[in-house]
Amino acid sequence: MTHTQAVMTSLWTAERTVVLLCNETLQAPVHVYGRALNQAVWREIGDTEVNEHLEASKTAFMTAARTSMAA
Numbered sequence: 001m002t003h004t005q006a007v008m009t010s011l012w013t014a015e016r017t018v019v020l021l022c023n024e025t026l027q028a029p030v031h032v033y034g035r036a037l038n039q040a041v042w043r044e045i046g047d048t049e050v051n052e053h054l055e056a057s058k059t060a061f062m063t064a065a066r067t068s069m070a071a
Contacts, residue, residue: 008041023068029061 001009015034019027036057039045045053 004041008038011037022065023071025068026061026064029057029064033057033061 011034015030018030022030033054036054040050040053
């Protein structure tokens with residue numbers, strides 16, 4: 001297993017942990033953000049800049065996380 005594959009396995013493990021331990025409102029945003037990270041790592045984003053590709057899903061995840069922590 002390459003280092004990149006190991007890191008991505010850790011990412012998906014963390015994503016599942018968030019789904020199990022956190023408010024259900026985080027399930028969709030964490031999955032979408034994880035998928036966007038996966039696409040960026042494996043260069044499935046074409047000519048789009050990585051930050052541009054990740055921004056919307058990162059913002060949605062962070063907003064949902066902050067909201068769930070405030071409740």
